[in-house]
Amino acid sequence: MSIQLALDGVTRSFDGFKAINNLSLTVEKGELRAVIGPNGAGKTTMMDIITGKTRPDSGEVLWNQTVDLTRIDEAGSARLGIGRKFQKPTVFETQTVEDNIALALKDDRSVWATLFHRRSTEDTARITDLLELVKLTDHRTDMAGDLSHGQKQWLEIGMLLAQDPELLLVDEPAAGMTDAETMRTAELLRGIAGKHTVVVVEHDMDFVRALNCRVTVLHQGHVLAEGSLDHVSANDEVIEVYLGR
Numbered sequence: 126m127s128i129q130l131a132l133d134g135v136t137r138s139f140d141g142f143k144a145i146n147n148l149s150l151t152v153e154k155g156e157l158r159a160v161i162g163p164n165g166a167g168k169t170t171m172m173d174i175i176t177g178k179t180r181p182d183s184g185e186v187l188w189n190q191t192v193d194l195t196r197i198d199e200a201g202s203a204r205l206g207i208g209r210k211f212q213k214p215t216v217f218e219t220q221t222v223e224d225n226i227a228l229a230l231k232d233d234r235s236v237w238a239t240l241f242h243r244r245s246t247e248d249t250a251r252i253t254d255l256l257e258l259v260k261l262t263d264h265r266t267d268m269a270g271d272l273s274h275g276q277k278q279w280l281e282i283g284m285l286l287a288q289d290p291e292l293l294l295v296d297e298p299a300a301g302m303t304d305a306e307t308m309r310t311a312e313l314l315r316g317i318a319g320k321h322t323v324v325v326v327e328h329d330m331d332f333v334r335a336l337n338c339r340v341t342v343l344h345q346g347h348v349l350a351e352g353s354l355d356h357v358s359a360n361d362e363v364i365e366v367y368l369g370r
């Protein structure tokens with residue numbers, strides 16, 4: 126396995142407060158990784174730094190062991206193959222589910238094809254595969270606005286996958302989902318890992334357990350513990366600052 130992402134000694138302060146404090150972590154290509162930690166631990170800031178939204182004051186962020194992400198902006202990181210799913214779903218509500226995916230396909234011509242209802246067989250097959258992957262096959266011709274909150278989240282994940290990202294950063298996907306949707310989301314993310322590297326920030330421990338992956342616990346801007354959920358859950362400091370007794 127090769128390293129996809131490596132943060133080394135990254136620090137970022139806001140008004141003298143170190144939101145990220147000498148943070149080092151690596152993620153392997155194709156890995157599924159959960160990032161947990163209390164409010165204010167620096168999880169969002171870490172994602173902002175990886176995507177070039179926020180620049181660190183010091184430290185290095187290496188992409189595929191070569192590209193320095195601290196010199197790249199959000200558009201640049203998207204071009205490199207870094208996709209980000211924010212917490213709130215943003216889909217085209219008045220378009221069908223399949224058109225949402227079609228509009229997101231990497232191929233620029235797909236926009237015209239969607240507008241003029243001329244879609245290539247290749248695009249149609251890709252849309253079918255993506256809908257299968259995000260569990261929306263039965264909703265293909267539904268309006269996106271009619272989907273449940275959870276289904277909209279899956280659709281947006283499908284739209285990001287249509288861009289074929291190498292790395293997908295996902296921010297609290299389970300928030301607001303039913304228990305059944307939460308479990309299906311874990312299954313979905315497990316299904317796309319391998320082909321894509323997936324980093325998920327989440328608070329829902331049942332969801333993190335269902336991801337069945339390596340877990341990084343952030344606290345005060347650095348890694349407090351890392352390993353299986355059972356391993357980090359047994360760590361006294363993690364229990365103290367996050368999980369509670």
Ligand SMILES: Nc1ncnc2c1ncn2[C@@H]1O[C@H](COP(=O)(O)OP(=O)(O)OP(=O)(O)O)[C@@H](O)[C@H]1O
Nearest residue numbers: 139140143144162163164165166167168169170171
């Ligand atoms: N642009 C900013 N300006 C000032 N302070 C900021 C800024 N962005 C983040 N912070 C501060 O940095 C700290 C880390 O915030 P961050 O949002 O990264 O934490 P988090 O782990 O994502 O928390 P949560 O679980 O609540 O989303 C917080 O104390 C926050 O107030």
